[in-house]
Structures are given as C-alpha cells and as structure tokens.
Amino acid sequence: MRLRLSFLPVEGVCVLPVHYNHLVQGFFYRHLSPELATSLHDEGFVEGRRHLKMFVFSRLMGNSVVRDGRIAFPDGFSLVVASPEVGFLESLALHLMDAGTLALGENRLRLASIEVAADEPYQCPVLLQALSPITVYSTLHRADGGRKTYYYSPFETEFSEQIVCNLQRKWRVLNGSEVSAERAYVKPHRVNTRNQHIALYKGTVIKGWSGIYEAYLPEPLFRMALDAGLGSKNSQGFGCVSVYTPKRKEGE
Numbered sequence: 001m002r003l004r005l006s007f008l009p010v011e012g013v014c015v016l017p018v019h020y021n022h023l024v025q026g027f028f029y030r031h032l033s034p035e036l037a038t039s040l041h042d043e044g045f046v047e048g049r050r051h052l053k054m055f056v057f058s059r060l061m062g063n064s065v066v067r068d069g070r071i072a073f074p075d076g077f078s079l080v081v082a083s084p085e086v087g088f089l090e091s092l093a094l095h096l097m098d099a100g101t102l103a104l105g106e107n108r109l110r111l112a113s114i115e116v117a118a119d120e121p122y123q124c125p126v127l128l129q130a131l132s133p134i135t136v137y138s139t140l141h142r143a144d145g146g147r148k149t150y151y152y153s154p155f156e157t158e159f160s161e162q163i164v165c166n167l168q169r170k171w172r173v174l175n176g177s178e179v180s181a182e183r184a185y186v187k188p189h190r191v192n193t194r195n196q197h198i199a200l201y202k203g204t205v206i207k208g209w210s211g212i213y214e215a216y217l218p219e220p221l222f223r224m225a226l227d228a229g230l231g232s233k234n235s236q237g238f239g240c241v242s243v244y245t246p247k248r249k250e251g252e
Helices: 021-030 034-042 086-099 157-175 219-228
Strands: 002-009 014-017 045-047 050-052 065-067 070-073 077-082 102-104 107-116 126-130 137-141 147-151 185-190 196-201 204-209 212-216 241-243
Touching: 002 086, 014 107, 021 034, 021 102, 021 196, 034 086, 045 157, 050 157, 077 086, 077 219, 086 107, 147 204, 157 185, 157 219, 219 241
Parallel strands: none
Antiparallel strands: 002 077, 002 107, 014 070, 045 050, 065 070, 102 107, 126 212, 126 241, 137 147, 185 212, 196 204
C-alpha cells in the first residue's frame, strides 16, 4: 500500500538541510501509535541478525532551491511513503490528520492532502523509476582485520542479485514462505553516472542510484518492490520506486 502526502508551510518557506532523510524518518516515527513506533524502531521484522522495518519513502518533491547545504520548498512538498503493512500506513495517516500543526526540523507544517495510490496492475517485465536512490552494498573484510562497505553500481551483476535476494527475504519474513526468483532481475534501463547520489545519514555516507530500471519479477516480488522498496536502508529513505510509463509524444 502506498500513500502520497502533501504538506504546506504554516508560514514562510520550508527549509531543510540537503541531507534530510533522518528528519523525515523521525517524523514518521513520531506520528505512529507509541506501541507501533517502539516495536518498529527497536525490533521491526526479524530474520537472524537482520531487523527489517518494512517501510520506504521517496525524496521530497516540489519546487525547490538549493543553497549553502540547505534546500527550500517555497510552495511546500509532497512525498510517497509505502509499506506492505497496512497497519503502519493507517496509524501514520490517522496521527497526521489528528496532529494539527506538524514539526519537521525547524519548520511548522500542515497536512494538505493524503492520497491512497491504486494498486498497479502486474507487469513483467516492467519499468521502475527510483523516487529515492537505490542502495546495494556488502560489508567486506580488509586484510588488516577491519571492515569496509562496498556499494555496488547498477552495472555490476551483484546489484541485481542482491536486490532480488532482498525482495525474497522481505517476502519470507512477512509471509513465512519462499518465492522462486528464477530468471528474475533488476537492471538499468536509463541510468548514467549523473544518477549516482551520495547522502549523509547521521554522519554516515550512503551511496545510491536513481534512474529508470527494467525489472523482471514474479508478482509477489513486484508487489514487494513497490510496497517495501528495492535494495537496503529503505526505512532511511532509499529504494522507493514507482511504475514508470513513458510519456506519449503528441500525435501518438
């Protein structure tokens, strides 16, 4: 399930740091029921050592001006938030509507609208557009015994392999069953070096990629991609995607 939320500044202009993901993530946790927020933040959905939060959100969308490490939205902004757990989105929507004036960073906002997105018809293959950068990585061991994080590009085979395995894991954690991913892939369709992004999340560097991707996925994993995101760090604002439909040229 997916929501599109729109916000307007109560007064003036909404101004945020360019690296605002942690502020938006915290905003969501503050507008859930206390029990759900604590359970999701502290545990989430557990498989082994992994704790999956099972929600994802897009970048902020709207007219903006970037200057001196800050981004200003004079007319407000919208964003997409998605989750396969309907209870998460219901709690979020209810608390946002009841809150009145909302705080994001140093800004006072009001909720302008909440839209529930219709379920997309299943397509295979399908073009998916990244609404927030997709991040795929491995933690490697150095010769000196230390660790380093290696971020894959969409042009490496591990990028697709890890995305598909990650979608299978999300399905397994939620449903307790396996989904075959024979021949499944997610590969770049319209992606170049300008689509690489470097973000800071609470001081940690995270690399990800925007752009348009071709995906060949069984329906359960197609649904999981839209509702839980592609790749890792989804609850930190990475890997939110939507079905991409090329614009028709005039006369077509």
